[in-house]
Amino acid sequence: MKGIKIGNSRVLESRESADGITIRRRRETPDGKRFTTYERIERPNLAVIKSSGARELFERAKLANSIRRSVGKFFKSEVELEEIIDAVEDRAHSLGESEIESRLIGEFVLDELAKRNEVAYVRFASVFQKFKTLDDFVKILEQRRQKGQE
Missing domain, CATH: 1.10.246 (Serum Albumin; Chain A, Domain 1)
Incomplete structure (x- = not known):
């Protein structure tokens, strides 16, 4: 999605994955567009x-x-x-x-x-x-x- 700024969006829903490592967030922009982000816990470099x-x-x-x-x-x-x-x-x-x-x-x-x-x-x-x-x-x-x- 071109032009969407995550910082301007609001989180509608957050769910932690079964493994506890990933978080799925459903977001909405001020103009009503919705999208999903997946966030992974950052680990030390290996x-x-x-x-x-x-x-x-x-x-x-x-x-x-x-x-x-x-x-x-x-x-x-x-x-x-x-x-x-x-x-x-x-x-x-x-x-x-x-x-x-x-x-x-x-x-x-x-x-x-x-x-x-x-x-x-x-x-x-x-x-x-x-x-x-x-x-x-x-x-x-x-x-x-x-x-x-x-």
């Missing part, structure tokens, strides 16, 4: 330590693109992808550290995918763990079956 040793700030959008590229269209909706990213980000922040290895973030993603979609799990694992042969796929499938029997 640095990601890449396998090369380089450090960069954690970016939700970058993680989302990585998951989308490797998994494809195995999600029911964008909301499901956002839930996965929320869970991964929550786990990363719950460690209480200002830095986290990218490998650990990948493992958190795998944990979330394992709960939701086995094919998406295998696809992400194949990229994350850099599968080179069919044996790599067989090994991960056997590991999943063993975990399923536990």
